[in-house]
Amino acid sequence: MDHFGFHWHFLLHEQEIPELNRYFEKIGKKLDxxxxxxxxxxxxxxxxxxxxxxxxxxxxxxxxxxxxxxxxxxxxxxxxxxxxxxxxxxxxxxxxxxxxxxxxxxxxxxxxxxxxxxxxxxxxxxxxxxxxxxxxxxxxxxxxxxxxxxxxxxxxxxxxxxxxxxxxxxxxxxxxxxxxxxxxxxxxxxxxxxxxxxxxxxxxxxxxxxxxxxxxxxxxxxxxxxxxxxxxxxxxxxxxxxxxxxxxxxxxxDLFWAVEQKTNYVILLNKIQYLFSAFDPNITATLESFGRIPKGYQIIVRLHSATVPEMCCKAKISIKGTNQNSIELLNQLDNYPRMTEFHDFLNQNPNYIFKQLLQGTNITGAPQDVKILLYP
Structure with missing residues (x-):
């Protein structure tokens, strides 16, 4: 799938926004x-x-x-x-x-x-x-x-x-x-x-x-x-x-994180699934761990795809505050070259990270440094 294919996927498969997601997205917009x-x-x-x-x-x-x-x-x-x-x-x-x-x-x-x-x-x-x-x-x-x-x-x-x-x-x-x-x-x-x-x-x-x-x-x-x-x-x-x-x-x-803790991070999992739905619209993400890091947080999820076995892997996502938005995608799935294309796509289209994946999770709108590591 080339860059056009990724664009076309996200255009055709609009993200379903559950009520909790929608609630925090609206608050961020209202305050802005x-x-x-x-x-x-x-x-x-x-x-x-x-x-x-x-x-x-x-x-x-x-x-x-x-x-x-x-x-x-x-x-x-x-x-x-x-x-x-x-x-x-x-x-x-x-x-x-x-x-x-x-x-x-x-x-x-x-x-x-x-x-x-x-x-x-x-x-x-x-x-x-x-x-x-x-x-x-x-x-x-x-x-x-x-x-x-x-x-x-x-x-x-x-x-x-x-x-x-x-x-x-x-x-x-x-x-x-x-x-x-x-x-x-x-x-x-x-x-x-x-x-x-x-x-x-x-x-x-x-x-x-x-x-x-x-x-x-x-x-x-x-x-x-x-x-x-x-x-x-x-x-x-x-x-x-x-x-x-x-x-x-x-x-x-802080209320967002309290809700996420109560719901076992359902909002983040929903957004992560949407991001990687570019490989399989029915991909699932289950929580492995969540923890705080300096100036941010880190979540590790297990991805599972019934149709794309190469995407049955783990994703470690680290997000922290910084002076300027930045993205880094590290791919250790050597047997899956499409991930390299996806890496280039996200680097050239960071909007999919900052305005779709993270919208509603970053109420203050402060710049964020995002690192995503995929590994077996």
């Missing part, structure tokens, strides 16, 4: 869209701010130029003396135009600061809603998958995320201890901040030490006061929101 939209919207605000400043300066220059014509006309009529100059300055409106322009600059600064603050707060609310909603959705998926009668909304507690994790731990019997610790250390403060924004119009009393500490450590927020003891939160930097999005990505990445 959220970040792109936040950055692009902020850039548009900055661009419009600069454009308004430019228009304001052009209008000021035009007013001053028109004032010059009036000024010299009056000087010509009344003479270049104290009386003439005083009248000319007044009629030219220099002082008024200067005052208007000097007031325009801080006005635009404050206006666009308020716009960005409003947008950033709205973005935080949307992001936290996605966080809660998608965690709840996973509980429903796992309930259906394992046929549990108890649903996650039956559990008590006002903290939805901790309630959902409790459900996954007690009812689904997943190991979520690390997730609980991560939420408590990194996302609990986000919930407190979000609640003040949504339920108290960003206001809080000055003696709230916990919230003050969050703000002081944020590098993205400022505190304003009304002079009567009430403090107002202002988010003036989109990077603060992007940082929270990175925490949410990390949460769902």
């Amino acid at each position: 869209v959220f970040k792109r939209n936040a950055i692009k919207t902020t850039e548009l605000y900055q661009k419009q701010h600069a454009e308004d400043l430019k228009l304001g300066k052009e209008a000021f220059d035009a007013q001053m130029k028109a004032g010059d014509e009036i000024y010299y006309k009056i000087i010509e009529e009344y003479g270049d003396n104290e009386t003439g100059r005083s009248l000319a300055n007044h009629e030219a409106g220099y002082m008024y135009h200067q005052d208007d322009y000097e007031n325009l600059v801080p006005y635009l600064e404050q206006t666009y600061a308020d716009i960005k603050d409003s947008y950033n707060k709205s973005s935080l609310a949307v992001l936290y809603a996605l966080f809660e909603t998608e965690t709840s959705r996973l509980c429903s998926i796992m309930q259906s998958r394992y046929g549990k009668l108890i649903d996650h909304e039956s559990l008590g507690g006002s903290d939805y995320i901790l309630k959902y994790l409790k459900y996954l731990k007690l009812v689904i019997e997943m190991d979520v201890a690390a997730l609980e610790q991560f939420v408590d250390a990194n996302l609990k403060p986000v919930k407190l901040l979000r609640n003040k924004i949504i339920h108290h119009d960003s206001e809080f009393p000055g003696e709230t030490t916990e919230l003050l500490q969050i703000i002081e450590n944020s590098n993205g927020m400022v505190i304003q006061t009304d002079g009567q003891g009430t403090l107002q939160i202002s988010i003036n930097n989109i990077e603060y929101i992007i940082g929270i999005a990175a925490l949410v990505e990390r949460f769902f990445q």
Whole structure:
């Protein structure tokens, strides 16, 4: 099978995406869209701010130029003396135009600061809603998958995320201890901040030490006061929101691995089978082992094909974070030259690895180094 044959196979045999695969793929896409939209919207605000400043300066220059014509006309009529100059300055409106322009600059600064603050707060609310909603959705998926009668909304507690994790731990019997610790250390403060924004119009009393500490450590927020003891939160930097999005990505990445551990790595096995279906559409992959390696993980599977005996082998796949996407396929199946063709195909078409095989497993979208070793 040449490169065209491999392309044709993947075109005709579209990957079946089970519900769990689809769930994590959608989360990765949603978070990516959220970040792109936040950055692009902020850039548009900055661009419009600069454009308004430019228009304001052009209008000021035009007013001053028109004032010059009036000024010299009056000087010509009344003479270049104290009386003439005083009248000319007044009629030219220099002082008024200067005052208007000097007031325009801080006005635009404050206006666009308020716009960005409003947008950033709205973005935080949307992001936290996605966080809660998608965690709840996973509980429903796992309930259906394992046929549990108890649903996650039956559990008590006002903290939805901790309630959902409790459900996954007690009812689904997943190991979520690390997730609980991560939420408590990194996302609990986000919930407190979000609640003040949504339920108290960003206001809080000055003696709230916990919230003050969050703000002081944020590098993205400022505190304003009304002079009567009430403090107002202002988010003036989109990077603060992007940082929270990175925490949410990390949460769902860790949640993915918790689900994979519970399901015996069904998502990865499904994707590996699809990759090697280029040799046999009915090829199967069974787990031999899974382990963590520095900056990534390694999975060893046994491939079995009823029609292509050369593909009855093992595959060791190592994936770790790196600075740039890369693929290396090592073939120790000396009696199967088609694997060399497949190696060349993947090197020239890495999209099949990074956007089909690994999509949904890499929530953060960070570059990955992929090594695949095939051996008897």
